Amino acid sequence: EKRLNSLSNSSGQNTSSQICPSSSSYYSDPNESHAWSALSRNRTLHPRLDSGISSLLPSDSFKYLTWHEVEQDIRGSQLRCPRVREGPSTEELLFRQEECTWPAQKRVLEKNKWETWLQENWEDCTNLNLSFQDLGNPYQVANFHRILRRLIRVETLWLVDNSLVDLSAIRLPRCRVLNMNKNHLTSFKQLPKIPQIQHLSLAENHIESLTGLSSLWSTPLESLTLKRNPCEFHQNYRKRVFSCLPNLKMLDGILKLPEDSSPPETNIFSKICIVS
Incomplete structure:
Protein backbone atom coordinates (compact mmCIF):
# COMPACT_ATOMS: atom_id res chain seq x y z
CA GLU A 1 0.00 0.00 0.00
CA LYS A 2 2.81 2.40 0.77
CA ARG A 3 4.36 1.71 -2.62
CA LEU A 4 1.05 2.21 -4.39
CA ASN A 5 0.45 5.44 -2.54
CA SER A 6 3.90 6.68 -3.36
CA LEU A 7 3.43 5.90 -7.02
CA SER A 8 0.08 7.65 -6.98
CA ASN A 9 1.50 10.67 -5.26
CA SER A 10 4.51 10.95 -7.50
CA SER A 11 2.68 10.60 -10.81
CA GLY A 12 -0.56 12.17 -9.78
CA GLN A 13 -2.43 9.09 -11.02
CA ASN A 14 -3.63 5.88 -9.39
CA THR A 15 -1.33 3.09 -10.63
CA SER A 16 -2.73 0.25 -8.52
CA SER A 17 -3.82 -1.47 -11.71
CA GLN A 18 -0.14 -1.96 -12.59
CA ILE A 19 0.35 -4.81 -10.03
CA CYS A 20 -0.59 -7.15 -12.89
CA PRO A 21 0.41 -6.73 -16.51
CA SER A 22 -2.13 -4.56 -18.24
CA SER A 23 -4.13 -5.97 -21.03
CA SER A 24 -2.59 -3.39 -23.34
CA SER A 25 0.86 -4.97 -22.89
CA TYR A 26 -0.46 -8.24 -24.32
CA TYR A 27 -3.36 -7.08 -26.47
CA SER A 28 -2.76 -4.02 -28.55
CA ASP A 29 -6.18 -4.28 -30.14
CA PRO A 30 -8.89 -2.52 -28.05
CA ASN A 31 -11.46 -5.08 -29.21
CA GLU A 32 -9.34 -7.95 -27.91
CA SER A 33 -8.82 -6.11 -24.63
CA HIS A 34 -12.57 -5.76 -24.27
CA ALA A 35 -13.08 -9.48 -24.92
CA TRP A 36 -10.48 -10.42 -22.32
CA SER A 37 -12.13 -8.27 -19.65
CA ALA A 38 -15.52 -9.78 -20.48
CA LEU A 39 -14.10 -13.28 -20.09
CA SER A 40 -12.64 -12.36 -16.73
CA ARG A 41 -16.02 -11.10 -15.58
CA ASN A 42 -17.69 -14.32 -16.72
CA ARG A 43 -15.19 -16.38 -14.71
CA THR A 44 -15.87 -14.29 -11.66
CA LEU A 45 -19.64 -14.45 -11.98
CA HIS A 46 -19.82 -18.12 -13.03
CA PRO A 47 -17.02 -20.08 -11.34
CA ARG A 48 -16.24 -23.40 -12.88
CA LEU A 49 -16.09 -26.70 -11.05
CA ASP A 50 -12.70 -28.11 -10.13
CA SER A 51 -12.41 -29.95 -13.45
CA GLY A 52 -13.21 -26.92 -15.58
CA ILE A 53 -16.64 -28.23 -16.65
CA SER A 54 -19.56 -25.99 -15.79
CA SER A 55 -22.24 -28.72 -15.98
CA LEU A 56 -22.59 -31.71 -13.66
CA LEU A 57 -21.80 -35.16 -15.04
CA PRO A 58 -23.61 -38.39 -14.10
CA SER A 59 -20.68 -39.34 -11.92
CA ASP A 60 -20.84 -36.20 -9.80
CA SER A 61 -22.67 -38.02 -7.02
CA PHE A 62 -19.74 -40.43 -6.81
CA LYS A 63 -17.14 -37.72 -6.48
CA TYR A 64 -16.09 -38.56 -2.95
CA LEU A 65 -16.53 -42.34 -3.08
CA THR A 66 -13.60 -44.72 -3.23
CA TRP A 67 -13.49 -47.24 -6.04
CA HIS A 68 -14.74 -50.22 -4.02
CA GLU A 69 -17.84 -48.29 -2.88
CA VAL A 70 -19.15 -47.50 -6.37
CA GLU A 71 -21.99 -49.93 -7.08
CA GLN A 72 -23.17 -48.61 -10.46
CA ASP A 73 -21.33 -48.93 -13.75
CA ILE A 74 -19.62 -45.69 -14.77
CA ARG A 75 -17.79 -45.18 -18.03
CA GLY A 76 -14.50 -43.38 -18.23
CA SER A 77 -16.01 -40.65 -20.39
CA GLN A 78 -18.44 -39.83 -17.58
CA LEU A 79 -15.75 -39.15 -15.04
CA ARG A 80 -15.02 -35.51 -14.40
CA CYS A 81 -11.59 -36.15 -12.96
CA PRO A 82 -10.30 -39.72 -13.39
CA ARG A 83 -7.71 -40.61 -10.81
CA VAL A 84 -6.01 -43.61 -9.26
CA ARG A 85 -7.14 -44.19 -5.70
CA GLU A 86 -5.55 -46.51 -3.20
CA GLY A 87 -7.85 -49.34 -2.23
CA PRO A 88 -8.31 -50.75 1.28
CA SER A 89 -5.80 -53.20 2.69
CA THR A 90 -6.44 -56.92 2.73
CA GLU A 91 -6.85 -56.88 6.51
CA GLU A 92 -9.47 -54.17 6.25
CA LEU A 93 -11.41 -56.10 3.64
CA LEU A 94 -11.36 -59.21 5.76
CA PHE A 95 -12.49 -57.20 8.75
CA ARG A 96 -15.39 -55.78 6.75
CA GLN A 97 -16.19 -59.23 5.34
CA GLU A 98 -16.02 -57.85 1.83
CA GLU A 99 -14.66 -59.38 -1.33
CA CYS A 100 -10.98 -60.07 -1.18
CA THR A 101 -8.75 -57.98 -3.44
CA TRP A 102 -5.83 -60.41 -3.68
CA PRO A 103 -4.28 -61.02 -7.08
CA ALA A 104 -6.13 -63.43 -9.33
CA GLN A 105 -3.58 -66.21 -8.94
CA LYS A 106 -3.65 -66.01 -5.16
CA ARG A 107 -7.45 -65.98 -5.15
CA VAL A 108 -7.45 -69.15 -7.25
CA LEU A 109 -5.03 -70.84 -4.89
CA GLU A 110 -7.09 -69.90 -1.85
CA LYS A 111 -10.26 -71.08 -3.60
CA ASN A 112 -8.69 -74.41 -4.51
CA LYS A 113 -7.42 -74.83 -0.97
CA TRP A 114 -10.87 -74.17 0.45
CA GLU A 115 -12.53 -76.51 -2.06
CA THR A 116 -10.04 -79.24 -1.18
CA TRP A 117 -10.79 -78.75 2.49
CA LEU A 118 -14.51 -79.10 1.83
CA GLN A 119 -14.05 -82.12 -0.41
CA GLU A 120 -11.95 -83.93 2.17
CA ASN A 121 -14.39 -83.27 5.00
CA TRP A 122 -12.49 -85.63 7.27
CA GLU A 123 -14.21 -84.36 10.41
CA ASP A 124 -17.57 -85.87 9.40
CA CYS A 125 -16.16 -89.19 8.17
CA THR A 126 -17.40 -92.25 10.09
CA ASN A 127 -16.16 -95.16 7.92
Whole structure:
Protein backbone atom coordinates (compact mmCIF):
# COMPACT_ATOMS: atom_id res chain seq x y z
CA GLU A 1 0.00 0.00 0.00
CA LYS A 2 2.81 2.40 0.77
CA ARG A 3 4.36 1.71 -2.62
CA LEU A 4 1.05 2.21 -4.39
CA ASN A 5 0.45 5.44 -2.54
CA SER A 6 3.90 6.68 -3.36
CA LEU A 7 3.43 5.90 -7.02
CA SER A 8 0.08 7.65 -6.98
CA ASN A 9 1.50 10.67 -5.26
CA SER A 10 4.51 10.95 -7.50
CA SER A 11 2.68 10.60 -10.81
CA GLY A 12 -0.56 12.17 -9.78
CA GLN A 13 -2.43 9.09 -11.02
CA ASN A 14 -3.63 5.88 -9.39
CA THR A 15 -1.33 3.09 -10.63
CA SER A 16 -2.73 0.25 -8.52
CA SER A 17 -3.82 -1.47 -11.71
CA GLN A 18 -0.14 -1.96 -12.59
CA ILE A 19 0.35 -4.81 -10.03
CA CYS A 20 -0.59 -7.15 -12.89
CA PRO A 21 0.41 -6.73 -16.51
CA SER A 22 -2.13 -4.56 -18.24
CA SER A 23 -4.13 -5.97 -21.03
CA SER A 24 -2.59 -3.39 -23.34
CA SER A 25 0.86 -4.97 -22.89
CA TYR A 26 -0.46 -8.24 -24.32
CA TYR A 27 -3.36 -7.08 -26.47
CA SER A 28 -2.76 -4.02 -28.55
CA ASP A 29 -6.18 -4.28 -30.14
CA PRO A 30 -8.89 -2.52 -28.05
CA ASN A 31 -11.46 -5.08 -29.21
CA GLU A 32 -9.34 -7.95 -27.91
CA SER A 33 -8.82 -6.11 -24.63
CA HIS A 34 -12.57 -5.76 -24.27
CA ALA A 35 -13.08 -9.48 -24.92
CA TRP A 36 -10.48 -10.42 -22.32
CA SER A 37 -12.13 -8.27 -19.65
CA ALA A 38 -15.52 -9.78 -20.48
CA LEU A 39 -14.10 -13.28 -20.09
CA SER A 40 -12.64 -12.36 -16.73
CA ARG A 41 -16.02 -11.10 -15.58
CA ASN A 42 -17.69 -14.32 -16.72
CA ARG A 43 -15.19 -16.38 -14.71
CA THR A 44 -15.87 -14.29 -11.66
CA LEU A 45 -19.64 -14.45 -11.98
CA HIS A 46 -19.82 -18.12 -13.03
CA PRO A 47 -17.02 -20.08 -11.34
CA ARG A 48 -16.24 -23.40 -12.88
CA LEU A 49 -16.09 -26.70 -11.05
CA ASP A 50 -12.70 -28.11 -10.13
CA SER A 51 -12.41 -29.95 -13.45
CA GLY A 52 -13.21 -26.92 -15.58
CA ILE A 53 -16.64 -28.23 -16.65
CA SER A 54 -19.56 -25.99 -15.79
CA SER A 55 -22.24 -28.72 -15.98
CA LEU A 56 -22.59 -31.71 -13.66
CA LEU A 57 -21.80 -35.16 -15.04
CA PRO A 58 -23.61 -38.39 -14.10
CA SER A 59 -20.68 -39.34 -11.92
CA ASP A 60 -20.84 -36.20 -9.80
CA SER A 61 -22.67 -38.02 -7.02
CA PHE A 62 -19.74 -40.43 -6.81
CA LYS A 63 -17.14 -37.72 -6.48
CA TYR A 64 -16.09 -38.56 -2.95
CA LEU A 65 -16.53 -42.34 -3.08
CA THR A 66 -13.60 -44.72 -3.23
CA TRP A 67 -13.49 -47.24 -6.04
CA HIS A 68 -14.74 -50.22 -4.02
CA GLU A 69 -17.84 -48.29 -2.88
CA VAL A 70 -19.15 -47.50 -6.37
CA GLU A 71 -21.99 -49.93 -7.08
CA GLN A 72 -23.17 -48.61 -10.46
CA ASP A 73 -21.33 -48.93 -13.75
CA ILE A 74 -19.62 -45.69 -14.77
CA ARG A 75 -17.79 -45.18 -18.03
CA GLY A 76 -14.50 -43.38 -18.23
CA SER A 77 -16.01 -40.65 -20.39
CA GLN A 78 -18.44 -39.83 -17.58
CA LEU A 79 -15.75 -39.15 -15.04
CA ARG A 80 -15.02 -35.51 -14.40
CA CYS A 81 -11.59 -36.15 -12.96
CA PRO A 82 -10.30 -39.72 -13.39
CA ARG A 83 -7.71 -40.61 -10.81
CA VAL A 84 -6.01 -43.61 -9.26
CA ARG A 85 -7.14 -44.19 -5.70
CA GLU A 86 -5.55 -46.51 -3.20
CA GLY A 87 -7.85 -49.34 -2.23
CA PRO A 88 -8.31 -50.75 1.28
CA SER A 89 -5.80 -53.20 2.69
CA THR A 90 -6.44 -56.92 2.73
CA GLU A 91 -6.85 -56.88 6.51
CA GLU A 92 -9.47 -54.17 6.25
CA LEU A 93 -11.41 -56.10 3.64
CA LEU A 94 -11.36 -59.21 5.76
CA PHE A 95 -12.49 -57.20 8.75
CA ARG A 96 -15.39 -55.78 6.75
CA GLN A 97 -16.19 -59.23 5.34
CA GLU A 98 -16.02 -57.85 1.83
CA GLU A 99 -14.66 -59.38 -1.33
CA CYS A 100 -10.98 -60.07 -1.18
CA THR A 101 -8.75 -57.98 -3.44
CA TRP A 102 -5.83 -60.41 -3.68
CA PRO A 103 -4.28 -61.02 -7.08
CA ALA A 104 -6.13 -63.43 -9.33
CA GLN A 105 -3.58 -66.21 -8.94
CA LYS A 106 -3.65 -66.01 -5.16
CA ARG A 107 -7.45 -65.98 -5.15
CA VAL A 108 -7.45 -69.15 -7.25
CA LEU A 109 -5.03 -70.84 -4.89
CA GLU A 110 -7.09 -69.90 -1.85
CA LYS A 111 -10.26 -71.08 -3.60
CA ASN A 112 -8.69 -74.41 -4.51
CA LYS A 113 -7.42 -74.83 -0.97
CA TRP A 114 -10.87 -74.17 0.45
CA GLU A 115 -12.53 -76.51 -2.06
CA THR A 116 -10.04 -79.24 -1.18
CA TRP A 117 -10.79 -78.75 2.49
CA LEU A 118 -14.51 -79.10 1.83
CA GLN A 119 -14.05 -82.12 -0.41
CA GLU A 120 -11.95 -83.93 2.17
CA ASN A 121 -14.39 -83.27 5.00
CA TRP A 122 -12.49 -85.63 7.27
CA GLU A 123 -14.21 -84.36 10.41
CA ASP A 124 -17.57 -85.87 9.40
CA CYS A 125 -16.16 -89.19 8.17
CA THR A 126 -17.40 -92.25 10.09
CA ASN A 127 -16.16 -95.16 7.92
CA LEU A 128 -12.80 -94.95 6.19
CA ASN A 129 -10.38 -97.28 4.45
CA LEU A 130 -6.86 -95.85 3.95
CA SER A 131 -5.06 -99.13 3.33
CA PHE A 132 -2.16 -99.75 0.93
CA GLN A 133 -1.09 -96.11 0.70
CA ASP A 134 2.59 -96.91 -0.01
CA LEU A 135 3.89 -94.18 2.29
CA GLY A 136 7.50 -93.97 1.17
CA ASN A 137 8.17 -90.25 1.62
CA PRO A 138 8.30 -88.21 4.86
CA TYR A 139 5.94 -85.68 3.30
CA GLN A 140 3.40 -88.42 2.63
CA VAL A 141 3.68 -89.66 6.20
CA ALA A 142 3.23 -86.15 7.62
CA ASN A 143 0.18 -85.54 5.43
CA PHE A 144 -1.22 -88.95 6.41
CA HIS A 145 -0.89 -88.06 10.09
CA ARG A 146 -2.58 -84.73 9.40
CA ILE A 147 -5.59 -86.57 8.01
CA LEU A 148 -5.69 -89.00 10.93
CA ARG A 149 -5.75 -86.12 13.41
CA ARG A 150 -8.90 -84.81 11.73
CA LEU A 151 -10.81 -88.09 12.12
CA ILE A 152 -12.68 -87.03 15.22
CA ARG A 153 -15.87 -88.94 14.32
CA VAL A 154 -14.54 -92.01 12.55
CA GLU A 155 -15.92 -95.31 13.91
CA THR A 156 -14.45 -97.86 11.48
CA LEU A 157 -10.91 -97.32 10.20
CA TRP A 158 -8.70 -99.58 8.08
CA LEU A 159 -4.97 -98.80 7.88
CA VAL A 160 -3.63 -102.05 6.41
CA ASP A 161 -0.13 -102.23 4.93
CA ASN A 162 0.93 -98.59 5.30
CA SER A 163 4.38 -99.09 6.89
CA LEU A 164 3.13 -97.26 9.98
CA VAL A 165 5.55 -97.14 12.91
CA ASP A 166 4.16 -94.88 15.62
CA LEU A 167 0.68 -93.35 15.95
CA SER A 168 0.84 -92.57 19.66
CA ALA A 169 0.27 -88.85 18.92
CA ILE A 170 -3.04 -89.61 17.17
CA ARG A 171 -6.35 -89.68 19.00
CA LEU A 172 -9.44 -91.40 17.57
CA PRO A 173 -12.10 -90.65 20.18
CA ARG A 174 -14.98 -92.55 18.53
CA CYS A 175 -13.16 -95.36 16.77
CA ARG A 176 -14.65 -98.79 17.54
CA VAL A 177 -13.11 -100.89 14.75
CA LEU A 178 -9.42 -100.47 13.88
CA ASN A 179 -7.46 -102.68 11.48
CA MET A 180 -3.70 -102.07 11.41
CA ASN A 181 -2.53 -105.36 9.92
CA LYS A 182 0.79 -105.54 8.07
CA ASN A 183 2.47 -102.48 9.53
CA HIS A 184 5.70 -101.92 11.48
CA LEU A 185 4.42 -101.62 15.04
CA THR A 186 6.79 -103.00 17.67
CA SER A 187 4.85 -102.16 20.83
CA PHE A 188 1.33 -101.52 22.05
CA LYS A 189 2.56 -98.11 23.18
CA GLN A 190 2.70 -97.06 19.53
CA LEU A 191 -1.04 -97.46 19.08
CA PRO A 192 -3.22 -94.37 18.72
CA LYS A 193 -5.42 -93.36 21.62
CA ILE A 194 -8.64 -95.36 21.11
CA PRO A 195 -10.83 -95.10 24.25
CA GLN A 196 -13.92 -96.59 22.54
CA ILE A 197 -12.25 -99.46 20.69
CA GLN A 198 -14.17 -102.76 20.47
CA HIS A 199 -12.41 -104.66 17.67
CA LEU A 200 -8.66 -104.30 17.15
CA SER A 201 -6.57 -106.18 14.59
CA LEU A 202 -2.77 -106.00 14.67
CA ALA A 203 -1.79 -109.09 12.70
CA GLU A 204 1.56 -109.27 10.92
CA ASN A 205 3.35 -106.53 12.82
CA HIS A 206 6.55 -106.75 14.87
CA ILE A 207 5.17 -106.71 18.41
CA GLU A 208 7.53 -108.77 20.55
CA SER A 209 6.27 -108.08 24.06
CA LEU A 210 2.86 -107.89 25.69
CA THR A 211 4.08 -104.94 27.75
CA GLY A 212 1.69 -102.03 27.32
CA LEU A 213 -1.29 -104.26 26.57
CA SER A 214 -2.82 -103.21 29.89
CA SER A 215 -3.35 -99.72 28.40
CA LEU A 216 -6.40 -101.22 26.66
CA TRP A 217 -7.82 -102.50 29.94
CA SER A 218 -10.18 -99.53 30.40
CA THR A 219 -11.57 -99.83 26.86
CA PRO A 220 -14.62 -101.90 25.82
CA LEU A 221 -12.37 -104.15 23.70
CA GLU A 222 -14.11 -107.40 22.71
CA SER A 223 -11.87 -108.92 20.04
CA LEU A 224 -8.12 -108.72 19.44
CA THR A 225 -5.99 -110.18 16.65
CA LEU A 226 -2.25 -110.62 17.14
CA LYS A 227 -1.49 -113.35 14.64
CA ARG A 228 1.98 -113.48 13.12
CA ASN A 229 3.54 -111.28 15.77
CA PRO A 230 6.55 -112.51 17.78
CA CYS A 231 4.57 -112.20 21.01
CA GLU A 232 2.27 -114.97 19.78
CA PHE A 233 4.98 -117.51 20.56
CA HIS A 234 5.35 -116.55 24.23
CA GLN A 235 4.54 -119.20 26.76
CA ASN A 236 0.98 -118.93 28.13
CA TYR A 237 0.31 -116.37 25.46
CA ARG A 238 -3.50 -116.58 25.54
CA LYS A 239 -3.71 -116.69 29.32
CA ARG A 240 -1.50 -113.64 29.66
CA VAL A 241 -3.57 -111.68 27.15
CA PHE A 242 -6.88 -112.52 28.84
CA SER A 243 -5.44 -111.76 32.27
CA CYS A 244 -4.55 -108.25 31.05
CA LEU A 245 -7.93 -107.83 29.32
CA PRO A 246 -10.60 -109.56 31.41
CA ASN A 247 -13.42 -108.18 29.23
CA LEU A 248 -11.92 -109.62 26.05
CA LYS A 249 -14.18 -112.19 24.36
CA MET A 250 -12.12 -113.28 21.34
CA LEU A 251 -8.41 -113.57 20.63
CA ASP A 252 -7.06 -114.30 17.14
CA GLY A 253 -10.51 -115.33 15.93
CA ILE A 254 -11.03 -117.87 18.74
CA LEU A 255 -13.58 -117.30 21.47
CA LYS A 256 -12.42 -117.24 25.04
CA LEU A 257 -12.05 -120.78 26.37
CA PRO A 258 -12.40 -121.94 30.01
CA GLU A 259 -8.67 -122.63 30.26
CA ASP A 260 -7.96 -119.07 29.13
CA SER A 261 -9.48 -117.79 32.34
CA SER A 262 -7.18 -119.72 34.64
CA PRO A 263 -4.09 -117.85 35.86
CA PRO A 264 -0.82 -118.65 34.11
CA GLU A 265 1.06 -121.62 35.56
CA THR A 266 3.98 -120.71 37.75
CA ASN A 267 5.23 -124.24 38.48
CA ILE A 268 8.94 -124.33 37.74
CA PHE A 269 8.72 -127.92 36.50
CA SER A 270 6.34 -126.86 33.72
CA LYS A 271 9.26 -125.03 32.10
CA ILE A 272 11.46 -128.12 31.96
CA CYS A 273 11.54 -130.04 28.75
CA ILE A 274 12.20 -133.78 29.24
CA VAL A 275 13.74 -135.69 26.38
CA SER A 276 13.74 -139.44 26.62
